[in-house]
Amino acid sequence: MREALLILRKDVDHQRWPLFAFLLLMASRMVIDSLLPHHTGLVTAQTILGILFFTAAIGLMYESVRQERIIGDQQYWLTRPFPWHSVLAAKALFLVLFVLLPVLLSGAVALGLNGVWPAPSFSPVMTLLLIGGFVTSAASVTRTTVQFVLTLVCYFLVGVLSATLQGQIMGYEAVDWGSAQGVHSFADTAIESAALAAVIWLQYRRRATTVSRILFAAGVLVSMIGIPGWHAAFSVLEKLKGAGSGSTVQVAFDLARAAQTSPGSWGNMTRDDVVGVRIPVAITGIPKDGVLGAERVRTQIDTPAGRHWDSGWRSVGGIIGRPDRQADPGQITGQTAYWLEINIDRSFYDSANLKDTPVRVESTAAFASLSPPTVLRLPIPCTAYRARPGEFCSISVQSGERLNITCLSASAGSLSDAVFAFASGRHQEAVPVSNRIGAFSVWSIAAAAPSALNLTELRFDRFQQPDLTRMPDSMVIATRETTGYFERSFVAGGIRLGAYEAGRSAGRRSIW
Amino acid sequence: MNSVIHTQALSKQFRHTDALRDLSLDVPQGSIYALVGPNGAGKTTTIKVLMNILKPSGGRSEVLDVDSRRLGPPQFAQIGYVSENQEMPDWMTVEYFLRFLRPFYPTWDDALAAELLRQFELPPGRKLGQLSRGMRMKAALASSLAYRPKLIALDEPFTGLDALVRDELIEGLLARAENTTILISSHDLAEIESFASHVGYLDQGRLRFSEELETLSGRFREVILTFDAPRPVPSGLPASWVQAEAIGPVIRFIDTEFHAERTPAAVHSFFPGVRDITPNGMPLRAIFVTLARGSRAAA
Numbered sequence: 001m002r003e004a005l006l007i008l009r010k011d012v013d014h015q016r017w018p019l020f021a022f023l024l025l026m027a028s029r030m031v032i033d034s035l036l037p038h039h040t041g042l043v044t045a046q047t048i049l050g051i052l053f054f055t056a057a058i059g060l061m062y063e064s065v066r067q068e069r070i071i072g073d074q075q076y077w078l079t080r081p082f083p084w085h086s087v088l089a090a091k092a093l094f095l096v097l098f099v100l101l102p103v104l105l106s107g108a109v110a111l112g113l114n115g116v117w118p119a120p121s122f123s124p125v126m127t128l129l130l131i132g133g134f135v136t137s138a139a140s141v142t143r144t145t146v147q148f149v150l151t152l153v154c155y156f157l158v159g160v161l162s163a164t165l166q167g168q169i170m171g172y173e174a175v176d177w178g179s180a181q182g183v184h185s186f187a188d189t190a191i192e193s194a195a196l197a198a199v200i201w202l203q204y205r206r207r208a209t210t211v212s213r214i215l216f217a218a219g220v221l222v223s224m225i226g227i228p229g230w231h232a233a234f235s236v237l238e239k240l241k242g243a244g245s246g247s248t249v250q251v252a253f254d255l256a257r258a259a260q261t262s263p264g265s266w267g268n269m270t271r272d273d274v275v276g277v278r279i280p281v282a283i284t285g286i287p288k289d290g291v292l293g294a295e296r297v298r299t300q301i302d303t304p305a306g307r308h309w310d311s312g313w314r315s316v317g318g319i320i321g322r323p324d325r326q327a328d329p330g331q332i333t334g335q336t337a338y339w340l341e342i343n344i345d346r347s348f349y350d351s352a353n354l355k356d357t358p359v360r361v362e363s364t365a366a367f368a369s370l371s372p373p374t375v376l377r378l379p380i381p382c383t384a385y386r387a388r389p390g391e392f393c394s395i396s397v398q399s400g401e402r403l404n405i406t407c408l409s410a411s412a413g414s415l416s417d418a419v420f421a422f423a424s425g426r427h428q429e430a431v432p433v434s435n436r437i438g439a440f441s442v443w444s445i446a447a448a449a450p451s452a453l454n455l456t457e458l459r460f461d462r463f464q465q466p467d468l469t470r471m472p473d474s475m476v477i478a479t480r481e482t483t484g485y486f487e488r489s490f491v492a493g494g495i496r497l498g499a500y501e502a503g504r505s506a507g508r509r510s511i512w
Numbered sequence: 513m514n515s516v517i518h519t520q521a522l523s524k525q526f527r528h529t530d531a532l533r534d535l536s537l538d539v540p541q542g543s544i545y546a547l548v549g550p551n552g553a554g555k556t557t558t559i560k561v562l563m564n565i566l567k568p569s570g571g572r573s574e575v576l577d578v579d580s581r582r583l584g585p586p587q588f589a590q591i592g593y594v595s596e597n598q599e600m601p602d603w604m605t606v607e608y609f610l611r612f613l614r615p616f617y618p619t620w621d622d623a624l625a626a627e628l629l630r631q632f633e634l635p636p637g638r639k640l641g642q643l644s645r646g647m648r649m650k651a652a653l654a655s656s657l658a659y660r661p662k663l664i665a666l667d668e669p670f671t672g673l674d675a676l677v678r679d680e681l682i683e684g685l686l687a688r689a690e691n692t693t694i695l696i697s698s699h700d701l702a703e704i705e706s707f708a709s710h711v712g713y714l715d716q717g718r719l720r721f722s723e724e725l726e727t728l729s730g731r732f733r734e735v736i737l738t739f740d741a742p743r744p745v746p747s748g749l750p751a752s753w754v755q756a757e758a759i760g761p762v763i764r765f766i767d768t769e770f771h772a773e774r775t776p777a778a779v780h781s782f783f784p785g786v787r788d789i790t791p792n793g794m795p796l797r798a799i800f801v802t803l804a805r806g807s808r809a810a811a
Binding site: 072073075078 | 563564566584588589595599603616652
């Protein structure tokens with residue numbers, strides 16, 4: 001430890017001016033964080049500061065690591081009595097003392113000044129730890145600063161490419177994990193973290209650069225491409241949270257219902273290689289005011305001739321239904337008719353003559369159960385409206401006809417998985433809570449026209465009152481929280497799928 | 513005498529190039545061992561393998577009785593290593609550099625460090641990055657002598673230095689490393705001839721010989737034979753007589769195993785009519801030229 005402190009002190013001496021500038025940057029960030037609930041216009045400045053902060057943090061960490069460069073055979077320190085673990089500990093201490101601690105402290109101060117108990121939030125800390133691990137390992141497997149920068153650029157480009165092409169190459173299911181996205185991301189992050197930790201250990205302990213580079217590239221690629229296994233991830237959610245309010249829900253095929261009663265236009269994703277089939281299902285037992293979020297469905301078809309088809313866990317199609325054109329068909333309230341949409345491979349459909357042959361269909365549907373909404377009434381306009389403990393909302397009117405709604409939360413977790421702005425109880429505008437800026441999570445319905453929100457609470461309806469003459473003076477935001485996850489299996493025999501064939505393919509749910 | 517460095521069948525490959533081949537070497541304790549050879553002979557590679565900077569491809573090596581692959585802080589606290597082109601923390605001043613290193617060495621001697629600074633005329637407040645090449649080498653050497661190491665490895669320390677700086681370095685080194693074993697590599701014999709006690713000649717990754725400098729000088733003689741009439745060089749001469757040539761009534765060769773009694777006797781048996789035998793001592797440079805020619809001819 002003594003050696004680590006000596007090396008740390010040397011690194012601090014070396015970077016004292018950049019460190020001073022960095023801490024000034026942190027202080028500015030803290031001030032803006034503190035003002036954010038009352039001046040949500042500062043979100044932009046905070047975003048810019050955030051970018052500066054991350055760039056500066058990466059630069060500081062890199063420079064610290066490069067003081068004892070690993071690759072090469074000319075460095076003076078290689079033949080000095082510096083224990084490898086002390087060198088590594090010095091770099092870790094540098095990260096903790098001069099990056100993580102200031103982040104935690106500035107966040108705590110900003111929250112405290114806004115009357116929020118600064119409960120520790122580990123999300124930014126874990127993010128910074130991961131970035132620190134990435135920077136340390138990237139710096140340890142590169143020889144020069146140019147190589148390091150190129151590595152970052154490659155990482156960025158591969159990330160963009162992966163995000164762009166993943167859906168096209170690996171299918172829609174590869175990118176849309178629904179509620180299981182958190183588990184998916186956690187697993188990917190864990191793999192990347194393990195790879196980075198192995199790289200750091202290998203480099204500092206053994207200077208095994210070739211192996212380390214392979215590990216580094218493999219870890220990054222796996223984390224970007226993502227590991228498969230949606231159902232495994234969803235099972236983790238089921239185990240962790242249980243069925244919640246969805247334990248009473250029952251799902252069954254409802255073959256007595258007429259097939260042609262499906263509302264709305266058919267899906268837009270028409271493909272020649274699939275046949276879209278829509279079979280009526282009945283969903284009962286949904287708690288009052290509760291909502292089910294339809295996740296994925298797996299369907300298996302068995303023919304009398306012994307042929308078998310398995311869709312796998314698919315997010316395209318699935319359990320759908322909507323009470324009106326505005327509603328999200330994946331939000332199941334039990335107030336309308338529902339269908340199971342299946343996209344069957346045309347080759348199997350034709351060769352097994354599913355159109356006329358009675359077959360056995362077994363489906364398993366996965367759901368998230370959402371709580372009844374917590375309703376907040378917000379005046380328009382308002383600033384730093386204390387919605388719930390630790391949450392602030394601001395609404396401003398833009399050009400007399402648009403609303404800018406920004407809400408800040410002291411913790412990303414407290415805002416639930418999604419926020420729905422609605423008033424009528426029918427239309428809901430989902431806003432994912434994903435951004436974290438400074439001490440606060442922020443979610444916004446930026447530039448949302450009141451008409452788009454269908455705020456009937458404000459006595460306004462897009463279809464009934466297309467000519468808005470005055471801006472409403474209040475609005476309602478409802479928050480639903482996920483209470484559990486569960487699956488239901490349902491079976492029917494002797495179905496002639498031709499009766500339920502509904503065009504060339506079933507549509508992507510989100511395109512409705 | 514104990515060996516501070518011992519290698520056995522040590523080899524090092526870079527991709528498909530053999531940098532070291534079957535190197536077996538012993539550096540006796542207290543010696544000043546000069547590892548000489550032409551550029552690219554493998555001197556730097558040898559030292560870097562010994563210092564655990566590079567991993568050997570085969571064989572084994574021990575430094576201070578520890579496998580060189582396991583050299584760590586306890587050993588490095590007793591080893592000084594100075595190399596040409598060594599990367600130093602350029603932002604540090606000379607004084608800061610020494611102050612920073614001091615706590616890592618239990619045997620660090622502040623008085624010696626101060627004395628070295630004075631002797632090498634190093635400006636304490638000057639940044640390492642602002643020092644000339646010679647001054648940087650002096651700073652590196654001072655930082656490696658201040659803890660009285662048991663072993664100092666110097667890799668081409670004098671390359672590119674003027675004679676004055678070189679002499680200052682040698683003087684400082686010899687004055688402050690009385691009980692230290694010194695391993696020094698060089699491609700220039702004149703640099704080390706005056707102070708080395710042992711010498712090893714490395715060529716194309718192979719150690720051609722390794723012995724005490726005094727012994728080496730003693731066993732090499734240029735032998736000049738004078739006859740009454742011109743005569744050719746006969747075949748079948750001993751293998752230790754190399755580069756034999758006849759110039760009129762004189763035959764000249766180099767005896768690599770000279771012995772004051774045995775060599776004249778052998779001469780008389782090969783050359784019964786020889787009128788005069790004159791053995792001349794050889795400068796180290798001439799010895800190495802002879803060896804280099806011999807090894808290249810053999811290769």
